[in-house]
Amino acid sequence: MERGESSTPPSNSSVSNDNVWAKLVPSDSRYSDIELTSNETLVCSEISISSSGKSEWCRITRNMDLVSATFHNRRGNKVLVDEIVVRGDDTAVIRCGSEIIPGFSGDGEGLLRYRFKVMPAQESDKKQLNIVLDAEHAKCSICLNVWHDVVTVAPCLHNFCNGCFSEWLRRSQEKRADVLCPQCRSVVQFVGRNHFLHGIEEDLLQADDSLRRSAEEIAVLDSYASIRSPLVMSTSRRKRSRSVPDNENREVACRQCATEFAGYKCNPSTVHLQCHGCGGMMPSRTNNVPQQCLGCDRAFCGAYWHAQGVARGDAYPICSPETFQPIAERITTRMPFWVHEKNRHEQDITESCIQRMGSSLQDVISEWVTKMENQELDRTFMQLNHAELITARTHTCNDCYGKIVSFLLYWFRITMPMRFLSPEASQREDCWYGYACRTQHHNEEHARKRNHVCRPTRGTHR
Known part of the structure; x- marks a missing residue:
């Protein structure tokens, strides 16, 4: 079991901040929290109880988004970060609620666990930006209406409706020509959805209802829309060397650009998807192998390359098939950190209830996946895109699968007989x-003393 303490950053680190922006909260209350006050903090641990010497354990660097950080393992021992092994000198991105187990060697039992906790921003740190935009500058040049589900193309950075540009893209591909x-x-x-402009689009429509299109027009646009993840276009308009053959001058974006696999090879007009997991490319194809997670609309390449019979190599990054699997094929042995809104007290209660029932986490999840498949659950509050379309055969990424498990375990808890709860847990009042x-995210006492696995009776989520 290790305990750590933070030290001041080196002289060449980022500018420090006197306020505590994050903490490492130990699972054992006998140990104190590790406060992170600078943008780059070195965390040390005692070499021995009687020794005054310290050894570097990890370095935590605050990321530009201010809500995540980069964890850098400074020791040779393995560290488990959100169920992913981080070896010596490797890094991992941590977010609020991430679980860190130093000195990990097996199942992690008996080791001190830390939760990464981002502190609420000070009011003085919050800035409000007001943007004034003429509606004429927020119109698609194809349909001449205000954007709907706006996408941006690069490098020119013009904006269009998703449905309008998707149809333009389809016709360009039929001609096997460059997309202009x-x-x-x-x-x-490149083309991708622009979430920032989507918010502006919504504000414009709220300010002037006359700009809003009919439900029938929106339905037609949505039926055409095919851009969910960023698309990378191949182009034949490149400067060619006189001494190099044309087929050798074409840019090689993925494995199938260079070599034919499973009877398919990319052509000069093939549109590519960039994998969110590894950053590698794969051709965007309408085949039976899913390439985009239905829960978050992000692209993942593991299932596609596995179906094509392509093995992982050094030349092109490829995800493992385990990163993008059907729900029914997943095996869960540990509680995902998304469960119960990352409230570790509620997670511990759920785990103990499952043990009292003589069941396993996987058995419970399988049972409730079946209930979800049979339309027995209200999916209104499932925090995923296209929640109503998700089935046991749906491919999901690891993050979305964690959210699905959280949704299922919520229903498991609220329908479970009270006799499986411990006396202490059953006597708590509902929040x-x-x-x-x-409040449960930054107040440990409140998170422990109130039951948060229940429907809200106040606020906007009722």
Whole structure:
């Protein structure tokens, strides 16, 4: 069991902040929290109880988004971060609620666990940005209406409706030609959904209802829309060397650009998806192998390359098939950190209830996946895109699977007989805000003394 303490950052580190922006909260209350006050903090642990010497354990660097950090393992021992093994000198991204187990060697039993906790931002740190935008500058040049589900193309950075540009893209691919921007006719190399402009689009429609389109028009646009993850375009308009054959000059984006696999090889106009997991490329294809997670609309390449018979190699990054699997094929042995809104007290209660029932976590999840499949559960509050379309055969990424497990275990808890709860847990009063309570994330006493696995009776989530 290790305990740590933070030290001041080196002289060449980022500018420090006197306020505590995050903490490492130990699972054992006998140990104190490790406070992170600088943008780059070195965490040390005692070499022995009687020794005054310290050894470097990890370095935690605050990321630019201010809500996550980079964990750098400074020791040779393995560290388990959100169920992922981080070896010596490797890094991992941690977010609020991430679980860190130093000195990990097996099942992690008996080791001190830490929870990474981001502190609420000070009011003085919050800035409000007001943007004034003429509606004429927020219109798609294809349909001449205000954007709907806006996408942005690069490098020209013009914006269009998702449905409008998807249809433009489809027709360009049928001609096997370069995809040109409908507005400026420059060659499009990239297209992706623009969530920032989507928020502005919603504000414009709320301010002027006359700009809003009919439900029938929106339905038609949505039926055309095919851009869910960022797409990378291949283009033949490149400067060619006179001495190099044309087929050798074409950019090789993925394995199938260079070699044919499973009867398929990319052509010069093939559109590629960038994997969210490894950053590698794969051709965007409408085949039977899913390439995008239905829960988050992000692209993952593991299932596709596995179906093509392509093994992992050094030349092109490829995810393992385990990163993108059908729900029914997943095996869960540990409680995902998403469960019960990352409230570790509620997670411990659920685990003890499952043990009292003489069951296993996997058995409970399988049972409730079947109930979800049979439409026995209300999916209104499932925090995923296209929640109503998810089945046991749906491919999901690891993050979305964790959210599905959280959803299922919520229903397991609220329908479970009270006799399986410990006396201490059963005597707690329900929190007014239920699972949507924000206080449970930064107030340990409140998280422990109130039941948060319940429906809110106050607030906007009722």
